Amino acid sequence: MFKPINTVQPLSKSDYKDQSDELRLTLLTQQVALSKEKKPVILVLAGDDRSGRHETINTLMGWLDPRFIRVNAYGPYVSPDETKPFFWRFWQDLPGAGRIGIYLREWTSTSIVQYLNGEISEDNLTKRTEHIRQFEKTLCDDGALIIKIWLHLSKESHQQRLLDARNTAFFDPKDELALQNYEQALTVIDSVLEATNSPSSSWHIIQADDPAQRDIVAGKAIARQIEHWLDSQAPTTATTPPPSLNDYNILDAIDLSKSIDKKIYKDHLAELQEQLRGLMKQVYKKGLSIICVFEGTDAAGKGGAIRRLVATLDAGQYRIIPVAKPNDEEYAHHYLWRFWRNIPDNGMMTIFDRSWYGRVLVERVEEFARDDEWQRAYAEINDFEKQLADHGVLIKKFWLHIDQDEQLKRFKAREQTPHKMHKITDEDYRNRKKWPQYHQAIHDMVTQTDTDHARWTLISAQDKKYARTAVLQSLIDLLEANITD
Secondary structure: OOOOOOOOOOOOHHHHHHHHHHHHHHHHHHHHHHOOOOOOEEEEEEEOOOOOHHHHHHHHHHHOOHHHEEEEEOOOOOOOOOOOOOOHHHHHOOOOOOOEEEEEOOHHHHHHHHHHOOOOOHHHHHHHHHHHHHHHHHHHHOOOEEEEEEEEOOHHHHHHHHHHHOOOOOOOHHHHHHHHOHHHHHHHHHHHHHHOOOOOOOEEEEEOOOHHHHHHHHHHHHHHHHHHHHHOOOOOOOOOOOOOOOOOOHHHHOOOOOOOOHHHHHHHHHHHHHHHHHHHHHHHHHOOEEEEEEEEOOOOOHHHHHHHHHOOOOHHHEEEEEOOOOOHHHHOOOOOHHHHOOOOOOOOEEEEEOOHHHHHOHHHHOOOOOHHHHHHHHHHHHHHHHHHHHHOEEEEEEEEEOOHHHHHHHHHHHHHOHHHHHHOOHHHHHHHOOHHHHHHHHHHHHHHHOEOOEOEEEEEOOOHHHHHHHHHHHHHHHHHHHOOO
16 A cells, blocks of 8 residues: 655645645535535544644644534543444444544554554454444445545654654653554554555545645545545445345244243243343343344234343343434434444343344335345344454344234234324334235345344244243343353
8 A cells, every 4th residue: 555655845835825725615615515415424534653643634624614524533442342342432423414524543543553552463453354344335335425544654754753742742652662663563554454445435645744745635635535426426226136036935934823821921931030130140240241132023012022021120231222213313324323322331231122124124115225225234234243243242133923914903902902002003004015025025134134143033923922931031041151150
């Protein structure tokens, strides 16, 4: 990625003023156009030590309207084993549609620093770069513009800036160590930038020896990429064919005749709840975290199963996240954004009543998402769950299933039960008319996202009591397999 640095003539004050005035007008005009777009702009400003990243950001903030920009500057991780997965804090700060997010010390430079400081191994750095590629691809595929700039400083300039800062408040002894390891660091940086370079999110390497030249070249690179992006905004087409319809469906293999004797249900449920309560104490003590995903046919009893699951647990140890249609803020972000915001801390459990799988179910069937959007969602979801699992999150995914006759019976019962009337809507009946399409979408969802680290458990919910005990038993099995003394 890096080429030999040639001596650059410093930019004169008059030339800098002329070019910066022109750039400012260009960028402000583009910013107005960006505010009308439905997707965000993500600007990564990274670079070598002493390369002037902060100064360049300050220059950009002086050129642009700060009301529509957020600068996200991150300090170092306390340790690589934080209570949340690595990308969690970056997802938190993703800009909404029409906004610009500037990132300082982002996912790539943080990974490089962690490796150079010995906090992560070479294997972990390789895995991290794979996740970086997928993270950026996920955002770009969704329509976001990612601009990545790396400010590169020659060793001589680094040495001079270190000397200039030595007797000031800006001096940091770590800079001397960085200078001593300049060549080693440059090799690692070059390798990581090469590994995370792609047509949709390529790196712009900018020489930073002269501050005026640095800021002008960076500004021009940003303006060029925004102009190209604005000119090319159009819905993308599907890159993979949709799953084909076939006679076999995995849901047909669920034995809907399963039930539990009413006489033993109450005692058996109490035993399972007590067992889960004990395991959750160990979960808290060992700092594990759990995610339970509940999906299922309308009226299959997800809410009832969740209530029995948490009935005897410490209310401070779990959160239930009911997922409905995205609000305006959520709709302005990538569909995974609102789920990243609810990842549990260590020792905690988060239960999603419906989830990110809406992308490949209701959004697919009801055509709220384009074909290319829901088709690529399988890979995006698998990567999301893999990152959670790599961090140590235990993931349990339930599909509760009933047949059409049982569903209609429960719809009618809801209409006659005062405390359940709010659960039934015209939309529920409309969805019944698309049973075959949902049937196929569920099959595709399960077969394409059932992984070793996040397995689906398909449960017959014709008998609600059986389903509730089956959910408890399945979660207990997962915890027992992962809790060691």
